[in-house]
Amino acid sequence: MQISVNGKIHNVDAGEETPLLWVLRDHLGLTGTKYGCGIGACGSCTVLLEDEPVRACLTLLGEVENKKITTIEGISPESNHPVQQAWEELQVPQCGYCQSGQIISAVALLSETDEPTDEDIDEMMSGILCRCGTYPRIREAIKLAARKISEQRTNQ
Ligand code: FES
Numbered sequence: 001m002q003i004s005v006n007g008k009i010h011n012v013d014a015g016e017e018t019p020l021l022w023v024l025r026d027h028l029g030l031t032g033t034k035y036g037c038g039i040g041a042c043g044s045c046t047v048l049l050e051d052e053p054v055r056a057c058l059t060l061l062g063e064v065e066n067k068k069i070t071t072i073e074g075i076s077p078e079s080n081h082p083v084q085q086a087w088e089e090l091q092v093p094q095c096g097y098c099q100s101g102q103i104i105s106a107v108a109l110l111s112e113t114d115e116p117t118d119e120d121i122d123e124m125m126s127g128i129l130c131r132c133g134t135y136p137r138i139r140e141a142i143k144l145a146a147r148k149i150s151e152q153r154t155n156q
């Protein structure tokens with residue numbers, strides 16, 4: 001089956017019922033997307049499917065044919081998306097395990113909302129669990145990234 005990941009078409013030899021998470025990690029070697037719970041409860045496997053955040057552990061290969069998938073490896077060519085810059089500036093990660101899911105979800109939020117409120121942030125991010133408790137820094141980093149995106153727009 002052919003799938004489009006991070007702007008490239010891949011031929012994947014796996015059954016339609018294979019979870020996308022295993023396709024990404026085992027077939028394509030994209031290990032930035034993490035396995036946490038495998039039952040849709042932790043959010044560490046979050047990727048973008050047509051710009052919407054989805055849980056890769058619950059999404060089946062058969063559901064993603066001809067759809068655009070973006071993983072943490074694909075959100076910017078130089079790893080310098082404003083969200084990534086803000087994450088680095090504010091030193092958000094602790095152990096880092098949940099952070100690709102957090103960043104992907106933050107990118108999705110900011111693609112829909114220019115100036116997210118605390119409530120917007122909580123609503124989007126509450127499903128991505130962080131055992132290290134980095135939530136306050138995540139909130140600040142999302143606001144910083146929103147300012148960076150708005151500055152980029154004004155400078156264009
Ligand atoms: S591994 Fe997919 S939600 Fe936890």
Ligand code: FES
Pocket residue numbers: 093094095096097098099129130131132133134
């Ligand atoms: S940084 Fe450790 S789980 Fe979130």
